[in-house]
Amino acid sequence: MIDNIEQAEKMRILSEARKRIVDLQKEKSRIEQNLLRPPPMVPYALIEHYGECGKKVCRCHHGQLHGPYWYLSQHRDGKTRNIYVPKEKVEKIQVLADRYKQYEGKLTQLRAIQKEIMDLLKEIEKSAYVPPSKMNLKRPAERKWKRKNKQGKP
Secondary structure (H helix, E strand, O other), X not given: OHHHHHHHHHHHHHHHHHHHHHHHHHHHHHHHHHHOOOOOOOOXXXXXXXXXXXXXXXXXXXXXXXXXXXXXXXXXXXXXXXXXXXXXXXXXXXXXXXXXXXXXXXXHHHHHHHHHHHHHHHHHHHHHOOOHHHOOOOOOOOOOOOOOOOOOOO
């Protein structure tokens, strides 16, 4: 009776894992379809910068910094690259930078979904595992002969 209950519970868990995988695959496919034709975007972050000038008597040395100045910023290979953006182009470039951020977010979602699918498949794999102790295997008999090496000598 206990074995039947355990087996039924095991089957229920497996069924839920399979259903979850199917749902995740649908979600993954939907995200991938959206990513196939991305809108125009820039692979940079738009940052706002305030700074001090070199004049010693300027207001910026008393708390009123100059700015804002806008830059596209990208960090690659241990280096940061900044590109100045004129004020009149900030709104348009902000849209392009936001699209890139959304695109990267979707890629992160895909990686998380794929990881969850792999974890569920590992669970299913474990449930199918049959230990050698359950296979009624016998230990190998003691060998009565010696193995020969490649030259044919024992």
